[in-house]
Amino acid sequence: MLKNEREEWELPGGRLEKGEDPENCLIREIEEETRLYIQSEKLLDCWRYEILPQKEVLIITYGCNLIGSGIGLQISSEHKDARWVDVKKIVSWPMPQGYRDSIWAWAEVLRGNYDAAF
Numbered sequence: 001m002l003k004n005e006r007e008e009w010e011l012p013g014g015r016l017e018k019g020e021d022p023e024n025c026l027i028r029e030i031e032e033e034t035r036l037y038i039q040s041e042k043l044l045d046c047w048r049y050e051i052l053p054q055k056e057v058l059i060i061t062y063g064c065n066l067i068g069s070g071i072g073l074q075i076s077s078e079h080k081d082a083r084w085v086d087v088k089k090i091v092s093w094p095m096p097q098g099y100r101d102s103i104w105a106w107a108e109v110l111r112g113n114y115d116a117a118f
Contacts, residue, residue, distance in 0.1 A: 001090070002033065003081040006051070009095040011061065011102070022060050030064070034082065035074040038064040044105050047098040061102035063109055 014029040
């Protein structure tokens with residue numbers, strides 16, 4: 001989880017570059033923001049979030065697997081903090097509910113309860 005300037009926790013990600021598909025954007029953004037290398041596994045959810053009054057972003061979440069890290073977790077200047085967290089402990093963390101729902105859905109998939117998550 002990454003902490004943004006609004007004091008909210010969020011998943012890494014960002015805007016598409018011209019001609020880029022969402023999964024490649026995700027892989028690139030996670031590498032840029034954390035120096036972690038991932039493989040996208042499954043589309044989990046898609047939702048809108050108003051980050052500021054009159055400013056919405058479209059959030060698309062994917063379940064991913066960590067495939068490596070060149071130098072370990074290192075955050076970019078876009079965030080204030082980064083943490084590995086137990087999914088059970090994010091209940092009270094300040095974050096949009098959509099992130100929480102996606103994290104729990106992916107945890108269910110990883111536990112083998114694929115049908116229960118969707």
